[in-house]
Amino acid sequence: MEKDVIVALDFPSANVAREFLARFDGEARKPFVKVGMELFYAAGPDFVLELKTKGYKIFLDLKLHDIPNTVAGAVRSLKGLGVDMLTLHASGGREMFMRAREAVKDMKRPPILLAVTVLTSFSDVGRKEALLGENRSAEDAVYHLAHLALQGGADGVVSSAMEGKYLREHIRQSFPLVCPGIRPAGASAGDQKRVVTPADARDIGVDYIVVGRPITQAKDPVAAYKAIKEEFLGGSQ
Numbered sequence: 259m260e261k262d263v264i265v266a267l268d269f270p271s272a273n274v275a276r277e278f279l280a281r282f283d284g285e286a287r288k289p290f291v292k293v294g295m296e297l298f299y300a301a302g303p304d305f306v307l308e309l310k311t312k313g314y315k316i317f318l319d320l321k322l323h324d325i326p327n328t329v330a331g332a333v334r335s336l337k338g339l340g341v342d343m344l345t346l347h348a349s350g351g352r353e354m355f356m357r358a359r360e361a362v363k364d365m366k367r368p369p370i371l372l373a374v375t376v377l378t379s380f381s382d383v384g385r386k387e388a389l390l391g392e393n394r395s396a397e398d399a400v401y402h403l404a405h406l407a408l409q410g411g412a413d414g415v416v417s418s419a420m421e422g423k424y425l426r427e428h429i430r431q432s433f434p435l436v437c438p439g440i441r442p443a444g445a446s447a448g449d450q451k452r453v454v455t456p457a458d459a460r461d462i463g464v465d466y467i468v469v470g471r472p473i474t475q476a477k478d479p480v481a482a483y484k485a486i487k488e489e490f491l492g493g494s495q
């Protein structure tokens with residue numbers, strides 16, 4: 259399976275994102291980028307198309323979560339964007355994933371459908387407070403949600419790398435594991451609670467790490483990106 263660092267473009271406008279990406283112009287390969295709610299709501303599908311036309315690989319992180327019919331419609335509406343990955347909340351349930359799977363079936367290059375399990379910003383206390391009656395460990399909750407979504411038709415899973423080892427041991431099928439909440443040693447966690455270093459994520463067997471602020475807010479974002487990539491991919495680049 260391919261492994262890579264995905265840069266989260268959490269910016270308020272297309273122009274800010276363009277300025278940031280221009281720093282990478284001299285590099286041999288464009289970074290794999292993630293467009294999340296902030297940028298998508300500000301810049302819209304046109305900017306995603308612009309990135310696609312420029313040759314970026316795109317992870318569209320909209321975390322769809324609604325009734326199955328609405329999510330299937332949303333997936334169909336995103337069809338023309340040609341994104342490489344798309345997120346849906348695993349807690350939307352099996353039927354929601356079945357309908358999303360059905361919605362991509364006629365696409366020439368369907369996106370990898372990723373199930374977001376337990377957000378990396380949740381501590382155990384925060385998760386139990388938000389989800390009524392939730393008494394499982396984070397590992398068990400992530401496993402349960404991942405298993406359900408994969409059965410419904412998800413291709414891969416988003417979780418903290420902290421649960422990665424448990425997922426790999428308990429889910430037999432092979433699937434792409436995508437992990438945000440990545441922090442190089444000494445970096446500020448910010449609102450992230452379940453954080454892992456790029457080197458530990460590599461050792462756990464994570465396929466893609468998603469990194470935002472440690473790169474976008476670095477003094478030298480290109481140097482920060484390269485250092486994180488080196489720590490995660492090492493000699494396998």
Ligand SMILES: O=c1ccn([C@@H]2O[C@H](COP(=O)(O)O)[C@@H](O)[C@H]2O)c(=O)[nH]1
Nearest residue numbers: 266294376377378438439468469470471
């Ligand atoms: O559980 C999740 C799911 C998605 N994210 C997204 O990843 C990035 C992380 O950004 P940092 O600045 O490196 O914290 C961000 O876009 C989130 O929306 C996540 O963090 N956790």
